[in-house]
Amino acid sequence: MSDARPIGVFDSGVGGLTVIAALTRILPHEDIVYFGDTARVPYGTKSKETVTRFSVENIEFLMRKNVKLVIVACNTASSLSLDFLKRCFRVPILGVIDPGAKCAVSSTRNNRVGIIGTSATISSGAYDKAIKKINPRISVFGQSCPLFVPLAEEGWFNKSFTKDIAAFYLKPLKDRMIDTLILGCTHYPLMRDVIQAVMGKNVLLVDSAKEVAKEARIILDSSGLLKESHGVGRHCFFVSDEPGRFVKTARLFLRKRITCARKAV
Amino acid sequence: MSDARPIGVFDSGVGGLTVIAALTRILPHEDIVYFGDTARVPYGTKSKETVTRFSVENIEFLMRKNVKLVIVACNTASSLSLDFLKRCFRVPILGVIDPGAKCAVSSTRNNRVGIIGTSATISSGAYDKAIKKINPRISVFGQSCPLFVPLAEEGWFNKSFTKDIAAFYLKPLKDRMIDTLILGCTHYPLMRDVIQAVMGKNVLLVDSAKEVAKEARIILDSSGLLKESHGVGRHCFFVSDEPGRFVKTARLFLRKRITCARKAV
Numbered sequence: 001m002s003d004a005r006p007i008g009v010f011d012s013g014v015g016g017l018t019v020i021a022a023l024t025r026i027l028p029h030e031d032i033v034y035f036g037d038t039a040r041v042p043y044g045t046k047s048k049e050t051v052t053r054f055s056v057e058n059i060e061f062l063m064r065k066n067v068k069l070v071i072v073a074c075n076t077a078s079s080l081s082l083d084f085l086k087r088c089f090r091v092p093i094l095g096v097i098d099p100g101a102k103c104a105v106s107s108t109r110n111n112r113v114g115i116i117g118t119s120a121t122i123s124s125g126a127y128d129k130a131i132k133k134i135n136p137r138i139s140v141f142g143q144s145c146p147l148f149v150p151l152a153e154e155g156w157f158n159k160s161f162t163k164d165i166a167a168f169y170l171k172p173l174k175d176r177m178i179d180t181l182i183l184g185c186t187h188y189p190l191m192r193d194v195i196q197a198v199m200g201k202n203v204l205l206v207d208s209a210k211e212v213a214k215e216a217r218i219i220l221d222s223s224g225l226l227k228e229s230h231g232v233g234r235h236c237f238f239v240s241d242e243p244g245r246f247v248k249t250a251r252l253f254l255r256k257r258i259t260c261a262r263k264a265v
Numbered sequence: 266m267s268d269a270r271p272i273g274v275f276d277s278g279v280g281g282l283t284v285i286a287a288l289t290r291i292l293p294h295e296d297i298v299y300f301g302d303t304a305r306v307p308y309g310t311k312s313k314e315t316v317t318r319f320s321v322e323n324i325e326f327l328m329r330k331n332v333k334l335v336i337v338a339c340n341t342a343s344s345l346s347l348d349f350l351k352r353c354f355r356v357p358i359l360g361v362i363d364p365g366a367k368c369a370v371s372s373t374r375n376n377r378v379g380i381i382g383t384s385a386t387i388s389s390g391a392y393d394k395a396i397k398k399i400n401p402r403i404s405v406f407g408q409s410c411p412l413f414v415p416l417a418e419e420g421w422f423n424k425s426f427t428k429d430i431a432a433f434y435l436k437p438l439k440d441r442m443i444d445t446l447i448l449g450c451t452h453y454p455l456m457r458d459v460i461q462a463v464m465g466k467n468v469l470l471v472d473s474a475k476e477v478a479k480e481a482r483i484i485l486d487s488s489g490l491l492k493e494s495h496g497v498g499r500h501c502f503f504v505s506d507e508p509g510r511f512v513k514t515a516r517l518f519l520r521k522r523i524t525c526a527r528k529a530v
Contacts, residue, residue, distance in 0.1 A: 038311070045306075046303070046506050046510075047510070050507065146419060147412065147415050151412070154412065161426040165426050241311050241314075242314060242315065244312070245311075
């Protein structure tokens, strides 16, 4: 059995391209339709009701593209809206929280895990609940880092003030002696070097994008939904604002040029 | 002649409350209806088409509240969309660009003016055009400062890295020897102290919010549209997302609590 329909991925904007990069490595033959809600980005400062409404609209768009699986690449939408979305749609829907949480649980040695993300992701407690459900003895410490996204989008990875800001945000987590840190926002892998430098080399950084791609493969494989092909998959990119800025920022995430982003209508 | 209808003010979010603060001082008797598009904030990274579409919807909301004048408090929307909005609606519409530009023109002594704002405001060249229209001999230098809004919203006005970031952004303007700097984003007056410290005390900072409030008084007065009353005006606040975060952040801008923000439906 095989299924040639594309995988649908949505994010509040450009950050979800980290998931596309991971999918490209792990499921290279699959076609992908990406939707970035660049007209309404960011989600991380907005309410559950609003993020859920936007997410429903985004999945409705992907459904019109006949997708076989939806990946909610946005940590905020996964944190606030996943349960509701799963009840709304028949297609399998995968968020980034559970895969990231599972990886952290299997990685920590001292049972002390940190999470960084948007204000909405952190205050939702979603990672906390997902980790405690697997192992209630793990202590979880959250920290929102609102400056990390604009710093990443400026491309300021090595500036001294970037390190100062990272040190300021991460100090409470260092003080808690965590040995595992979940990068709970799709932009944060871009900040990996400075985060690792601040936390020290003994702290393992978990990238949810990679974990969700692995889980997508397991789900498709177990349901006979993998595409049978040896060719490279086709990737289509849609955005809700004009694509110019998206295409420009995309290079930061994919390390290559996107040529075919279109405005969704 | 007098007119008891309210003044309508909209912004992409909470920043336009700097205009409310100025209106409260300059037109204390007037009723005001404020709309903050908190579900879709920010506008400063988005395209002209999208910002214009959002702005039309925002004014349609204000029109349903029977406003006598609309103030576009958002610098980005004023920069990208004002001409179109003026053609769409019969009510007088006032943006923040012209008032800020006029003040800068009358203030500069060496004919070298700087502007800081969002990426969209700066790349639109709107302040530049407005200034050159009054005095083409003035040189205008723009700089976008994307980190200023999240720094202001974190309340990090006095951190050493805030000063480092301000110094980094403002260096090109210092090098150009400007003597007047327009704070071309409603959040930036919150950063006034650090900006003034970096620029030096001889550089005059122009706050568009104050200037637009003065111009609103002139327009209402000259058209016989002022409200005849000695009571304090009523202010109503509407937002497109849940009001919780708006009410919290509002204190930074108004230095008092908003008690009556409602979600617009």
